[in-house]
Amino acid sequence: MSTLDATAETARRPFAGRRVHLGDVLLQLVAGAAALYTLVLLGLIVYKVVQGARLSMSTFGLGFVTSVGWDPVHNAMGAGSFLFGTAITAIGALLLATPLAMGVALFLTELAPRAIRGPVTALVETLAAIPSVVIGLWGIIVLGPFLRDHVMPALHSTLGFIPLFGPYSTGSSVFTAIVVLTIMILPIISSISRELFLGVPGELKEAALGLGTTRWEMVRGVMFPYARGGVAAAMILGLGRAVGEAIAVTQVIGAGTHITWNLFNTGDTLASKIAESYQGYETNLEGSSLFYLAVILLVFSLAVNLVAQMIVRRVDRRQGRAA
């Protein structure tokens, strides 16, 4: 193990004990510049966004994060309802997408006839390639009215005692946004999960089946535990996508600053509010407040990303030790 590490280390050290080639130097420069560029870009973005938000930060302070409402006429703005909307849509989409994605991944790795695995995998991943504005358009024209006429009435009449499924009016709602986001994050979670399931050693699976387990017991007892950490990371990647999605959500969520548990009400997320308002704001304070929302969104997304990286690293270490 240690000798292996040492060789790897030498290989990684640039040009040690070798003649310097012009090509290598160029490669070093270009690659280094590319890496630096992303850092500088991230720095500039953060700087610009914070600078844009300064007016709003000094006016509202930290209270902005929790206060509710968006009234540019009376200069009263806050991020509270948008944070709530972001959380409820992202978590809702994750709760719907994860089991579905697991099903898709299991089907594609274990259950589907070999001949259709390839095509179906390609189709599922194509889902990720549909531009969000197209999904949003479909959300307005097809999905929204369908949910309003068929799904919302059914949920309201059978599960209406749960505050989540209250009275409904149009196809534009938090619920519609959750369904749209589910469709968008499903391929992310399912394709990573599929890779994870493919990575489960065949001997383990065969051993379990050899002990007389059913296929489901093998999946539950061998594959899920093996892939658990990776699936968590996949979920967090999906969560990041759901939190940041703007256009499709803007098109179907219906806007508003109310905080209610009724999913059939309209709402807004941080990203959708920015998308719908940034072109048409009137006062400097409103524009600056939109930047403040962007700061909150940025912090949130970076945090999600870091957590995902931590989980992936932890899982790698654990599995490295096991192997």
Add this chain to the structure above:
Amino acid sequence: MPRNGKLVRITLALAAAALLGALAVTSAGAAGKRSAGTLNGAGSSLVAPAVAQWGTMYTADTINYSALGSGAGIKAISARTVDFGASDAPLTKSQGQGCHGCVQIPWALTATIPVVNIPGVADHQLKLTGTVLANIYLGNITKWNDPAIKAINKGLNLPDMNITVIHRSDGSGDTYVFTNYLSKVNKAWKSKVGCATTVSWPTGVGGNKNAGVAALVKTNSGSIGYVSDFYAIQNHIAKPRLKNAAGSFVLPKISSIESAAQLVKGEKIPANNKISLTNPPKSKKYKNAWPMATFTYVLVPVQTPKAAQLKAFITFALSPAAQSAIKKLVFAPMPGVVIKAAKKTLATIHS
């Protein structure tokens, strides 16, 4: 580590896509910017059909117009990324300062109108007053068979149905006209909500742009919304009649918009051309006036290298031929005094 490889590949692909996207956007922006023989504009979606019509008639230059919304038009001209901007709401004080020496010139006259989708109620059948409209949008009237609506619609069979209120979710010149009117006719509206391109709506569902509101009204029975007249006609949505200050229930038509525009003859036109046509006063003269008529403005820097081209195009837009060519898109020809004021402002533009 196959799964890590996958993760990395996905991340790389996403990053590359984002980078390419960014490059495409910047290069498109650079390419679309100010070449000879073209005039680039952006802004109001309300005036977009008119500008498109003018573009087909005008031959001296190619006109490129992006209907991004009034607010975006103001920002684009402030940053000088376009040759002209267009806005339905006149510039606010801070916007005027932010534009660093822009003038606003009225160049078209049209109307914002309420639209409804009620089963059994046809086009032109429903009657509304400003107060009822305000109370619907305040959430005080929630049913179509509310006594206040029934009282002005005798003989019309109004269903026992919830009203779905629909408004714009983006900043909009139509919202400005609509809330400006409601603020004039209803005190509660003025103090609670007020007038702006974005307001804090007490109730309702937001639609994105005129097209979004029209789509929501069309697909939800029991709904009410407001759009530019052109979009109502295009989408075949029922228009109600609206009671004006003179007491008559009028329809949005060229004649009723023209009638409202007579208001400018009585009022002096200020140097910044800011004219409000909403809720013309109670007088016989405005018997047929539509209460939500509006001028829409073109925004131009006073000093610009394209002064000659811009002057030629805007002079064309103000010409009788151009003004009457957009009648079919429900734009009324502007009154002579406004054209005169517009030309006076136009003359100040130089290179």
